Amino acid sequence: MKEKKSRSLFIIDRDDNDNSLEEVLKENECEYHILQSREVENLLKKDVLINALKDFDQIKNNNIQINENFSEKDYQDNEFYEFIKEDILNNAPEFVYKKKNVKKYLLRKSLPLINTKEDLSKEAQSINELICNFISKNND
Secondary structure: OOOOOOOOEEEEOOOOOOOHHHHHHHHOOOEEEEOOOOOHHHHOOHHHHHHHHHOOHHHHHOOOOOOOOOOHHHHHOOOHHHHHHHHHOOOOOHHHOOHHHHHHHHHHHHHHHOOOHHHOOHHHHHHHHHHHHHHHHHOO
16 A cells, blocks of 8 residues: 655744644644744845845935844844844834834845845755655655
């Protein structure tokens, strides 16, 4: 008898994970991966994040200085928006970059900046490989 293959791969971030989802996935023998990063947004590579923020009109138009003195590891476990607000934009006035606007904006502006594997953070590269392997395994 042919072994039943899981046709779903769940990728879980850690921002509000209370382990109940992981338990359900284990019980149902689902394939899953828990990110090392707190949130999916934290997977952005530093260069991509900075370049996207530099192109944000409200940041440019208000002459807000962008602190580039941090590493990807510095924001991996932090709430993404708070890290941007406090550590990258040095607590600039919040009217400039409301939480909802920043996340939508970064999604739109970051995607065109990601053209090669090297434009991805190490964890994002790992997730990409995980997904490719999953697809390959399930199409044999």
